[in-house]
Amino acid sequence: MELDLICRNLGVVEYSDIWDRMKNFTQTRTKDDADEIWLLEHPPLFTQGQAGKQEHLLAPGDIPVIQVDRGGQVTYHGPGQLVAYVLIDLKRLGIGVRDLVNVLENSVIQVLAKNAIDAYPKPDAPGVYVDGQKIASLGLRVRRGCSFHGLALNVDMDLTPFDRINPCGYQGLKMVDMKHLNSNVVLSNIKVQLANQLAELLGYSYPTIQQGWK
Template identity: 55%
Template sequence: MVADALPLLTRQLGLADYESTWHAMQTFTDARTTDTPDEIWLLEHPPVFTLGQAGKPEHILQRGDIPIVKIDRGGQVTYHGPGQLIAYTLLDLRRLGIGVRELVRRLENSVIALLADYDIEAYGKVDAPGVYIRDDLGEAKIAALGLRIRNGCCFHGLSLNVNMDLGPFDMINPCGYEGLRVAQLADFGVSETPASIAGKMADKILQQIN
């Protein structure tokens, strides 16, 4: 970060409706000036499937009662629900001097560093953004990323599965990949909640973008 950069603010929003939060991110980004501090919003969502700009409806295998929201981030379909930590990164990339690919790498590294604190080895993949682990059954995705860039600023961010009902992931091809398994911190005996881990996640992101 450049020497005269503004401080980054973190906000813990608890359990927040998806669509109103999404529109709040758009409003924040549209109203930004060069003097607007960056922010990280930490929260959970009620159950919702979100379908990115290039999202294909056929990746939603069962509709059920969970709402489906078509949104303006990149990527395909994913699931958000209670027990999953969301970190929305509202950043001025021009001021930070980084591009979107570099931001994706840094966000992945922030999750990898957080998991390392729990002795969980994780990794990113160049061809499939997100963070992955290996267990006795093979590879599984534990965190997803999706971003939107507007006027040199980004919004949306990452989701980390902490301790949640993973069942709804069986209703979709997560991130557009048939048969992709998902994992969560609780699978590794980690007794955390999104609220208890939110501050740690924010610190890891700050370390990566500073």
């Protein structure tokens, strides 16, 4: 049975709501259910991954901190950051977690290249970087052979909350967004480009982006 990739544009969504949906989708999906990518933004919050250490939360202040079940350390989410949650049946596609990480990183790198931004991955620190500054973060969880969580690409956002943490557990790591590097960047365009690149590298045709949960 050949399945299409479902890509959903969900707007701004509370983290706890989407986290519950991801866990439920992954726990109840069958081999006949299509893979999905959820594109969205979150209201301001810090998420602390399974490897997270309290010492990397320097001064969260009034921004909520949520302990979550993805890999990695602490990061910040907020408006203007494009989050892509990848709900992929890895076993069915015949790929492993490292393969999926490569897909996520390379998809971001290709989108950045389309916008005249030269970026690269680091073998010892997952994510995507521009001139030593981090522009995209990754964090995944696999259950029942299927992935959830995904990547966060800084498009056009307030970066100052990153100063309240050691991003991804790295003291002094500087963050950057696409808008600082290319003033012509528009988030709605980046959303389409990222969806297309993810689909292509996962072996799917370019998806139609659906609005909401329909």
